[in-house]
Amino acid sequence: MxxxxxxxxxxxxxxxxxxxxxxxxxxxxxxxxxxxxxxxxxxxxxxxxxxxxxxxxxKQRAVRGPRQTPWAAGDTGNGGYERPRGRQLAPDDDPEFLASLKKDNKQHEDMLKQWEADLRRREEELRGKDDPDAGRRG
Known part of the structure; x- marks a missing residue:
């Protein structure tokens, strides 16, 4: 070996x-x-x-310099997010985050209602095509 x-x-x-x-x-x-x-x-x-x-x-090797902090002075950080200031809140306690969830939930509920209404309309159209006598009876 x-x-x-x-x-x-x-x-x-x-x-x-x-x-x-x-x-x-x-x-x-x-x-x-x-x-x-x-x-x-x-x-x-x-x-x-x-x-x-x-x-x-x-291969180019990276020159190791001093370690940088995630947010340099005056920088907004990754992805344009604001640098956390002071004590950072958990998502459960952050009122802005909770408000955004409520807004998203409202949008999703409205979208779901719209889809359900569209589905009902399409089902009724299909029923009308399958049963030609249904329009004459009513």
């Missing part, structure tokens, strides 16, 4: 570099086109030259 360890390490690095190259966006690939990097990794993977070249020169 110990004799297979170097082979397994080479195989794992080869597979990892290949998948990493395939999933890397084109704009993050350096020096050569992405297709050329895939070919290099596949052709020279057995001797580790391809995967090591990809790790060293093929």
């Amino acid at each position: 110990l004799r297979m360890l170097p082979f397994l390490i080479v195989l794992a690095l080869w597979i990892w570099a290949f998948i990493d190259c395939l999933t890397t966006p084109e704009e993050e690939v350096r020096h050569l086109p992405k297709v050329v990097w895939v070919i290099i990794i596949l052709l020279f993977g057995e001797v580790l030259l391809g995967p090591i070249a990809w790790l060293v020169a093929g």
